[in-house]
Amino acid sequence: MRLLGLSRKDTRFLLIVIFLTMATPILLQPFPEGSGLATFNAGYPDLMQRFAIFGIFAIGFNILFGLTGYLSFGHAAFLGVGSYTVVWMYKLLDYNVVYGLPLAVAVSAVFAVVIGYVSLRRSGIYFSILTLAFAQMSYNLAYSVLTPLTNGETGLQVYGNDPQVLLGATEANSPHFFGWVMNDNFWEPVIGGWKFTFNNGYYFTAIIAIIAFYVSLRIFRSPFGLMLRAIKTNQTRLNYTGINTRPYTLAAFVISGMYAGLAGGLMAAMDPLAGAERMQWTASGEVVLMTILGGAGTLMGPILGAGFIKYFENIFSKINDSVLHGWFGFLPDGLEDFLIGVSHFFVGKSWHLTLGLLFMLVVVFLPGGLVEGGQRIAAMFRKKSGGKDDAAHQPKPAPHVAE
């Protein structure tokens, strides 16, 4: 079957992604409520929304970094710009995200054109530092002197005295898409001990994420994408082949900036508050880590990386002593205390440590990122079952060349 101009392989790939995305509320709830392992369930709306949103962010970032090799350390700036735009639309018009989201993409595109035009005059680490400098300036200013525009530390939010000129009398008082209220759940079945939450906001972001993924798939397979990959491998040859690389890199930069703006806008669409810290360098660094961790230059990698990091941030940080007692309570006291003591290093307040260790392990043992891990497992199964070569979830393994 071929769909929407995709090859058979890609169609299957897209369908798998659509299936996984749509079934997320079920797949991420593997443990029954109340069981000791329910802590590891991630199928609640906020986290699912975050998976989708940061997936979009990372997919977009990958178009720049994964394809062209230009490592931007300032993409969080666009995330912030997108969020602020959407919240401002709430404040000025009303809570319908239909105004804010397209505008968020447009505004971040404008920012990306300016920052990209300047930064792309340099390459390598000089480019990275230029983008970092722009983003840090945006963050520092948003946090302090631009407070009238950004509400600074508190974060931009809607106040009762905001104009909201389009707000109807019966309209929802929280973000919605023509009445499809993001915070609402349309179905909350309880099956056995399992509880599933089907949330409006999640499906809204999920559909946008699928579209974003489809667009990125098309870009990967397009002549434009081919040129971007060529830029990464040999820019000199490309120039002598008659290609002007600057507009290509700028286009990639702007497209990824728009993805970031969209992700930022969606963050505000799910949660109508935009904090300045989402523009900080750590946030820019986070998307870099997501992309590398998952596998830069691969289609699925950035999404996996985004999920991985967000999962740790939201799930591991919540494991506290009482949860640990719940797990180890059946053991003899001495052993229980010992295990809890050891766990202290890795969960709860120490979740960063686990994340850091996993970064190191992945990069040491899986140079191609999580995607490579997936491929190895798939290869193992293939060997066992002797099945035919399956479609890899990427155009080609991203080769690693020194320098």
Add this chain to the structure above:
Amino acid sequence: MSKTNFTRRGLIKTGAATGAGLALPTIFTSGAMGFTNEPTGSTVKLGFNVPQTGPYAEEGLDELRAQELAVEHINGIGDGGMLNTFSSKVLDGTGILGKKVEFVTGDTQTKSDAARASAKSMIEKDGVLMINGGSSSGVAVAVQSLCQDAGIMFMAGLTHSNDTTGKDRKANGFRHFFNAYMSAAALGPVLKNVYGTDRRAYHLTADYTWGWTQQESIQASTEAIGWETVNNVLTPVGAGDFSSYITPVLQSGADVLILNHYGGDMVNSLSQAVQFGLRDAMANGKQFEIVVPLYSELMAAGAGDNIKGVYGSMNWNWQLTDEGTQAFVKSFGEKFGRPPSGSAHTCYVQTILYADAVTRAGAFNPCAVVEALEGFEFDGLGNGPTLYRAEDHQCFKDVLVMKGAENPTTEYDNLEIVEVTPVDQVIYPPNHPMFGGDEASLGECNDGA
């Protein structure tokens, strides 16, 4: 030992332990239910959202200790702490309305985004009815508005900005901690007594919302006692090295430096000011002085000897001698081997107050709880007679003016209480201009229905 076996055994056991009291969360406005996360089983869940990573992690951990203690006391474990001295006697150690209290914890990272994510996970995944904790105003305001939208209660932890119960006040949010205005109002008269009325003040202010409200408040109250404000310089958060902001101070003709900083910034700016000889300097024929409007134990410990003789304010300190404080310090000290910090105290008290309000209201519905808390007067929780004002959900109680101790004997008494400023001196009208004026409104209470 096989790992799978091992976890499965744990699962069965814990499953049995908590299965009976299963409290399934219902999320946000989902129609049929009565209100958000209405507890249906034999337990009720509270969320403790504190910084566990980042610069305020220690404060967060101390808050967690206190919250854990509060839950024990509510569930009838331990010596009962301040429940014994609390003027309201409805809590009997059987949980809240007969339901055993459980809690979940989360990491705010002192970032509004992360804090909201963590709070949302508590609301959506764990089904908490109340969120408590936090160590900065930005986070408090962000989480407070989230709780308002979600229809659960927010009992603020350490948040000192005027905005939390000022322009950003919310019907579902309550603050026990004092604020910048009250700090300033308490400090004013004391500063007048010790440093006189003829002083020229130089402000260094953390360049974000809390810093500004702190500076605005202390400037107003020092000007009210006749001081002149020479300058107010905004410093970047996390500047680390404040030397380039400190060196101009002595040349400016000022004779008092007011540091509107908190946390690591305050530790560094104060230490560096002392390093630059400001405390030894003479200006305008007077001894140069430094004032730190907001103190915390952990900051004081970080600043070490540099705080000696420096005035500031606190919401509460373990060295108070009232019955409630003594009971709390004893029970906290025995469990954790250290006296509680002010942020721990406020979180403990907030948790107790929530449990009490639910019990008095006879319902978990946030709107009923709000009603029970509004205008509630109580005593025995360490600060003397206290009022939860209905108009802005701010607690009004005495404020402590502190001074860095000259000869601390242990690491915990490097601050000493100079004066307990009575509540009358720090109270203000709910529509005070620093608190959003007439426009500020709590809005409607939201139970998520």
Add this chain to the structure above:
Amino acid sequence: MDAIILQILNGLDKGSAYALIALGLTLIFGTLGVVNFAHGALFMIGAFVAVSLQRLFGMSFEQIDETKTDFLGNPLKVNVPYVDSWFGPDVGEWLIDWSVPLAILVAIPVMLLVGFVMERGLIKHFYKRPHADQILVTFGLAIVLQELIKYFFGANPIQTGAPDAFTGSFDFGRLIGFDPNVIIYPYWRLVYFAFAAVVIGAVFSFLRFTTFGMVVRAGMADRETVELLGINIDRRFTIMFGIAAAVAGIAGVMYTPILAPNYHMGMDFLVLSFVVVVVGGMGSLPGAVAAGFLLGILQSFASMNEIKAIVPGIDQVIIYLVAIIILLTRPRGLLGRAGVMED
């Protein structure tokens, strides 16, 4: 005028810290071609060597003082440092007092070791890997290191004072003909500046005047040729990594009296030091030092009220603004070489 001189002093002081961190970072960039995101963590570990030594000297046993009570009303336990009881209070107090400078002696071997272990155990496997992988692995390492420090020392800043002899201020103004008490500057900050100058000088002369240094410099310029000459450049690079770690470490040790160390100070310095290195020009040691001082001084000037009054918030962005301007006017920073980390 006096205000400007003070800001120059402030800038030199800030610049000293930037320059020292950037120096080590550039050594690692230049010799090994590795983007080391854990370099800030090395600075932080150095600072905690000082904290540990102070704690070690301060380690004490309890004596009960019946005359006082603690917060629970029990008889107060007074802590007596072991060093006091071993060496007598005089020497003991002196050791505690001087623990920060003394920590340098401890920090050098410790940091060399940390550097060697890091290079042999982890970094060397990443020479041929893309920069992105280097970033990920060193960032992971940085997180692990800072979390370990947090686990043992807590998240709060820990005041680690300079020796009493250096706590006062020096009347710098009188030295250059100003009235007394106009330009006074803390002794320790002057010490820090002098210390930075010595370290920078030492590193430069080491690279310039020793055979080892010459080989390393040759290796920085063209690794393959040096290898063809049959020189074991790998071992020298390991040593170089150790030296870079030691420079970062002792910079951290000496900085503790200026900035109370906390577990995330490494991350706070990391971004800034990267900006410094890049503005200085990749692979250029003099560039890194020059950029460190330049940015330090500019940052100090931007913090002046007179400047902030004209451009509000300029002190928040000055470093980044200058970085952008320099990188746009000088493609490879102040003194960078072509082809280093440009792809």
Add this chain to the structure above:
Amino acid sequence: MGILEVKGVGKRFGGLQALSDVNLSVAEHSVHAIIGPNGAGKSTLLNVFVGKLIPDTGSVMFNGQSVLGRKPHEINQMGISRVFQTPEIFGDLTVMENVMISCFAKRDGAFRLHAFRTVAHEADIVEHAEQVLEDVNMLDKRNMHAASMSRGDKRRLEMAMCLSQDPQLLLLDEPTAGMARADTNNTIALLKEINQKRDITMVIIEHDMHVVFSLADRITVLAQGTPLVEDTPERIKGHPKVKEAYLGESA
């Protein structure tokens, strides 16, 4: 009037006069070799032709248009392709993709935002690229990683990429450097065929005199940045100046 007219080109690097008063005329359809001892300025001159360097003085006209001040990609679009001394190819891409990129550059120009087309569906490009690969006998390697090929294959690939653009002028920088004799002869044959069948003018820099004399119609001898002589191979062989400056030493 030649297809490439170089007049009075001079270029200085600091204290070094790399080129001075270079005059050169490359006739259409010819193979023009530039030889000279190391450091004579051959590569500098080539870099001027492709826009990597801008000379201090003089003019370089291609088909009557100046190339000076134009970017490398613009010069390529004018019809000049270049083969490097060390093959410059897209190592991370497949052989087929390498050739397709140059086909795209030829068809779509220096920039085209074809983000929503699919490479595999561009029938004309695919066909053209396959044809070119067949011409250089590499069709069987179409799915190989370019970086994993032998040096000789890389060179052939680079040649194929240039040919796919059907350039008017092909610049070759030591096309047989480091090749075994048999490969060299193959390359000579290939280049001859290209020159004759496809009518592509070539400028070739080469040290190997066997190659030069097998291919060149005219030869310019460059020494210390200045052309010594320009003549036919026959005449160059016996030229005393050339012998003195160049051939004498290496012979």
